[in-house]
Amino acid sequence: MRHIYSGKVREIYSDGADLLLVASDRVSVYDVVLPTPIPDKGALLTQLSVWWFAELADVAPNHLISATDVPAELAGRAMRCRRLDMVPFECIARGYLAGSGLREYSATGAISGVELPPGLAEGSRLPEPIFTPTTKVSDGGHDAPATFAQVAAEVGVETAESLRALTLEVYRRGAERAAAGGIIVADTKLEFGHSPDGVLTLADEVLTPDSSRFWPADEWQPGRPQHAYDKQFVRDWAAGTGWDKKPPAPELPADVVTATRARYVDAYEKLTGTVWRG
Numbered sequence: 042m043r044h045i046y047s048g049k050v051r052e053i054y055s056d057g058a059d060l061l062l063v064a065s066d067r068v069s070v071y072d073v074v075l076p077t078p079i080p081d082k083g084a085l086l087t088q089l090s091v092w093w094f095a096e097l098a099d100v101a102p103n104h105l106i107s108a109t110d111v112p113a114e115l116a117g118r119a120m121r122c123r124r125l126d127m128v129p130f131e132c133i134a135r136g137y138l139a140g141s142g143l144r145e146y147s148a149t150g151a152i153s154g155v156e157l158p159p160g161l162a163e164g165s166r167l168p169e170p171i172f173t174p175t176t177k178v179s180d181g182g183h184d185a186p187a188t189f190a191q192v193a194a195e196v197g198v199e200t201a202e203s204l205r206a207l208t209l210e211v212y213r214r215g216a217e218r219a220a221a222g223g224i225i226v227a228d229t230k231l232e233f234g235h236s237p238d239g240v241l242t243l244a245d246e247v248l249t250p251d252s253s254r255f256w257p258a259d260e261w262q263p264g265r266p267q268h269a270y271d272k273q274f275v276r277d278w279a280a281g282t283g284w285d286k287k288p289p290a291p292e293l294p295a296d297v298v299t300a301t302r303a304r305y306v307d308a309y310e311k312l313t314g315t316v317w318r319g
Contacts, residue, residue, distance in 0.1 A: 042112065049074050050083075050251065056121070059106060062245070063119045068293075068301070070276045071286040077293035081319045083118040085305045090246040091120065092313050093215070100214055101207050103243040104234070117319065125234025125244055130192055131177050131184060132204050134212030136170040137227035138163060139254055139267070145186060154188035164227075164256075164263040170212050172205040177232075203241050204233060215248045222311035224270065225261055227254035248312075255308050270308035274301055 042061065046053040049069040054061040064083035068075050087108065094103045104122040111119040135142050135152065138161050142152045151157060153173035161167075174192050175184040193201035208231050216226040230252045232245040246252050255270035266277075278297050284290065293301075306317045 050086075058124070060122045060124055061111060061115065061119050062122055063115055064246075065118075068272055068275055070272060070279050070290075073286065073288050073290045075275070075279075075290045075293055077298060079298060079301050079305065081302060081317075082305055084319045085309050085317065086246055086249045086251055087118045087120060088319075089249050089309050089312065093247045093249075094243070096218060097211055097214060097243070097247065100210050101233075101243045102236070102240055103247075104245075122244070123236065123242070125236060125242055127177075127232065127234040127244065128196060128200075128204065128241075129177050130174045130187060130195070130204070132208040132231045132233060133173045133175060133228060134170050134208045134231070135173055135228040136167055136212065136216060137225065137254075137256075138165045138167065139227050141186070142173060142228065153186045154190070162264040164261065164265065164267050166263070170209055170216075172208055174204070200241070207231075207233065207241060207243070211243070211247070215253075219248075219255070219312055220258065222314065223258050224308065224311050225256040225258050227256055227267070229253040250305050250308050270304045270311075272301065274304055 043055045044052065045055050050065055050067050052063040052065065064086045066078035066080060066082045068079050068082065091105065091108045094105045104125055106121040106123060108120050110121050138146060143163055145152050146157055146161065150159065152171065155171045155173065158168065172189065174187045176187050177184060189201060189205065192204065211231060212229055215229065219226045229248055231243065231247060233241050234244045236242050250271035253271060254273065256267040260268050282291055309317050
């Protein structure tokens with residue numbers, strides 16, 4: 042087993058023909074890793090992704106080989122995965138107005154070139170889910186909005202159309218399943234790659250609190266910030282400290298760590314219908 046990459050949250054190892062994706066307890070906001078870990082976060086992200094890969098197996102093939110055939114010291118937080126030729130875009134589906142999408146809409150009336158009706162407020166449900174890809178950059182950089190035309194120019198129209206269709210269907214299925222647990226999936230980020238035989242394959246993590254905005258359905262109210270099951274809670278805390286969003290990041294207080302972990306656990310339990318025993 043050979044270490045080949047360190048990301049903001051994940052470590053990647055080469056193990057023969059396979060890759061091992063290991064989720065740490067690190068948390069990042071504004072593209073900066075904070076010095077304070079969130080206990081169990083890596084295991085929660087891994088186990089939730091494994092659950093979603095099974096739930097979505099009929100929508101898209103995925104890169105997961107095994108979540109149990111991993112070294113003992115990585116058990117619970119590692120996935121053995123197929124190697125893929127990754128698509129150079131992050132595929133984002135949005136069903137509600139929030140985050141960078143809200144900022145872009147407020148400035149232009151559109152997100153990633155998709156025109157939206159006027160008068161939408163923060164937290165508004167969109168008329169229908171939209172595909173809003175971004176460029177994919179290395180750690181330390183900032184993703185930038187991309188239009189469907191830009192994706193098509195880079196990967197070809199057929200692949201771009203498949204990416205859009207798969208992203209929106211994963212979002213639709215995920216949002217429907219989450220709604221049964223009382224959770225709104227406001228948006229989600231997906232990654233895809235091509236298998237050696239050219240099949241578009243779902244990769245990385247899927248519908249986790251790190252890659253999605255989860256809101257409690259019974260508290261949703263457009264026109265204001267929403268309660269978040271995801272790391273938006275940490276973003277909000279960090280924004281209130283006066284930190285300039287550049288390294289080094291501030292330490293998280295114990296109460297923020299506890300509350301953030303509780304949100305991750307709550308999301309896991311509501312989505313899967315099982316008690317977290319990590």
